[in-house]
Amino acid sequence: MSPRKIHFCIFLFVLFSFKDPPFVLASSRNVSLEFPSFNLRNLTLLGDSYLRNGVIGLTRDVTVPSSSSGTVIYNNPISFFDQESNTTASFSTRFSFSIRSANENSFGDGLSFFLSQDNHTLGSPGGYLGLVNSSQLTKNKFVAIEFDTRLDAHFNDPNDHHVGLDIDSLNSIKTADPILQDIDLKSGDLITVWIDYKNDLRVLKVYMSYSSLKPINSLLTVHIDLSEYLKGDMYVGFSGSTEGSTELHLVTNWSFRISGFLPLSPNSDPYNVSDSSVTVTTPVIPISDAANKRHKSLGLGLGITGPAVFCTFLVAFGYISFRKWQKIERVKSLKAELMTGPKEFSYKELKLATRGFHSSRIIGRGAFGNVYKAFFKSSGTIAAVKRSKHSHEGKTEFLAELSIIACLRHKNLIPLQGWCVEKGEVLLVYEFMPYGSLDRMLYEEGSERGIFLNWAHRQKTAVGLASSLTYLHHECEQKVIHRDIKTSNIMLDGNFNARLGDFGLARIMEHDKSPVSTLTAGTMGYLAPEYLHCGKATEKTDVFSYGVVILELACGKRPIEKEPVSQKMVNLVDWVWGLYGEGKIIEAADSKLNGEFEEEEMRKLLLVGLSCANPDDTGRPTMSRVLQILNGEAEPVAVPRKKPSLTFSCGLAFTLENIVSDCD
Known part of the structure; x- marks a missing residue:
């Protein structure tokens, strides 16, 4: 073979040998793995995981919701324990991942980095993170850091966005919310993670950042001794899962190191993958005595003047900074005294x-x-x-x-x-309201997040909303008509207290003035008949909307719903009034409550809802009366068995000029 062909063959060998190679070094027993990008040379893919363009995908890349589970494991086991010295190694890992979704509202369940004695670790889809099987929750043994994007009440998750340490169970020993460091797991952006375990300090720390620079402060710190869980040879890898979502988990790079073992003599370690250590000896250049003395004198001078200059600069900088801080604080204090609003x-x-x-x-x-x-x-x-x-x-x-x-x-x-x-x-x-809006808790997110609005929560919401409307209608210096009372504008705080929001359509009225004609605004299903007909916004139009919300709370149905069998649109007020006319109003109670409520209290709430949603505005109670009824301080309003017919007596001038002036 000619020399030219030999050189070309060597070039091809080098080219294909070093394309995206993992760097693997096990000097003595201190292992080091480097994957700037991935290939199948040293990895095993299980389940739905795949490799594409040097990036590992743990779950299916789909545009329609599906349930998926996948794992990637480094092929060779790693020893974390030295029997001779009875020492457990420390370890550190760094990797970058992203969690994205084709549908911004379709997320779940997350991914994990794990250490396991089993190189066939593949768990079930759903909330099991690809770590454990749904039928054998305690079978797999592992140490894992989970990056969870779904609230699973079965495993006592604190929320749908957290990082946690798991040992042999998905009930995390300790968790932290990355949002505290402005990290959003669901952003789709590349997130870099550092996990450090120091065996001598018995502490594990997790750091996260959007950049490649390791943060100073850890997100999660757990004081724990992992020695008993790292006795044998362990496999390292990543796992992820979804449950009826389009969430996709990608890992783009990875490095892993263990340290803390005493070095052995050369070639005595069976885990020594390659001997890459090189000793470099730098020749010593002799320096004359005179030059040596000059260097010593110069060093001594710098050693004395350097710190003095630095201390002077530090004192001056500190003084200037302190004066600036004092000035800023005085300005802040002055602003605090002057500001009376938000x-x-x-x-x-x-x-x-x-x-x-x-x-x-x-x-x-x-x-x-x-x-x-x-x-x-x-x-x-x-x-x-x-x-x-x-x-x-x-x-x-x-x-x-x-x-x-x-x-x-x-x-x-x-x-x-x-x-x-x-x-x-x-x-x-x-x-910020942790539990979001009432409509989501009633119809969408409540069951997904494992949170159920029980009877006590619903009564509390009814009373809280009545209290806020009583304040707006009767206790403010100027009467406030909200005009858009509905479940999506009612929020729940951390204690399930109702908080009314969204005053974008609200109007202010003097207490002794007549109602104002306006261009009709609001949401169908919550609008009072006279408001639709005359454009007359009064406190009674808010009372009607409140009545519809109360019926939603009691019945668990939307104001206007499609009947499953006939596909006809059913009005909630009409449906409840029909049952009341037949003497079966309790049958309107939400079936999801499973009868866990006081029947008389349920009857009272339903009748309050009907009285407020009376088509005849003169038959509706005021909000102060409603609050008294709910608190047991007044008798309920009499509700006719048959729903009253609509009558209108719109005596207000309702002209184009009124509408235009109100809009302006």
Whole structure:
């Protein structure tokens, strides 16, 4: 063979041998793995996992919801325990992953990094993270760090967004929410993780960042001795799972090291994969005595003057910084004394807190725009930011909302924390409500998150909402008509207290003035008949909407629903009134309650709902009367067995000029 052909063959060998290679070094027993990208040379793929363009996918890449489970394991077992010295190794790993979804509302369940004695670890899809089988929860033995994106009450998950340490069970020993460090597991962005276990300190730490720089502070710190769980040879890898979602889990790179063993003599370690250690001896260049003395004198001078100059600079810098801090604090104190309303935020601050108003941070949508979950890193607090998407209409509603609620103070209203008017946008900052809106808890998220609104919760919501409307209608200096009472505008805080929000359609009236004719606004199913007919917004139109919400609470049905068999649209008020006329009103109770309620209390709540939803506005009680009835301080309003027929006596002038002036 010619020399030219030999050189070409060597070139091809080198080219294909080093394309995306994992670097594997086991010097003595201190193992080091490096995968800047992945190939199948040293890895085993199980279940639905796959390799594509050097990236590992743990679950199916699909556009329609499915249940999936996958695992990738490093082929060779690694020893974490030395019997001769009775020593367990420390270990550290670094990897980058992303969790994304074809559907922004379809997430679950997460992924994990694990150490296991079994190289065939593949668990069930769903909340099992690909670690354990649904039928044999205690069979697999492992140490794992989970990155969980779904709340599974069966495993006592704290929420649908957490990192936890799992040992032989998916009930985490300790968890932390990455949002505390402004990390969103569901963002779809690449997240880098560092996991360090120090055996001498008996501590495990997890760090997370969007960059390649390791943070100073750990997200999760667990003081634990893993020695008893790392006795034999262990396999390392990743697993992930989904349950009826389009969530996709990708791992792009990985490094792993163990350390802490005493070095052995060369070639005595069976796990020594390659001997890559090279000893480099640098020749010593002799230096003359005179030069040596000059260097010593120069070093001594620098050693004395250097620290002195540095200390002087440090003192000056500290003094200037202290004076600046004093000035800033005085300004802050002055502003605090002058400010009587909500805080004014900067656009930059809100954009940073919502990660650029990222779609993964959306927690609510409406005609006005979106509501985003915001994390303020400086204070460690979470809030909800409402952002207008309309340049004119949205701004008008937002400014109306700001002017109304800035002065309102009630325990059952969502507190306004601040506002921002910049870059042609109006943004409102509210207190964050952990359980979200009432409609989601009743119809969507409640069952998915393993949270059920029991009878006590529903009674508490009915009373809380009645209390807030009593305040708006009767106790404010100026009467406030909300005009958009519905379950999606009622939020639940961490104690299941009802909080009324969204005052974008609200109107202020003097207590002794006549109701104002307006262009009809609100949501079908909640609108009072006279409001639809005459455009007359009064406190009685809010009472009607409240009655519909109460019937939703009691019945677990939407205001207008399609009947399963006939596919006909059924009005909730008509349906309940029909049962009441037949003497069977208790049959309207939500079947999901399984009869776990006081029958008389249920009857009272249903009758309150009907009395408030009376087509005849003169037959509706005031909100103060409703509150008294629910608190047992007044007798219920008499409700006719037959639903009253609609009668209108709209004596208000309702002209185009009225409508236009109100819109303006």
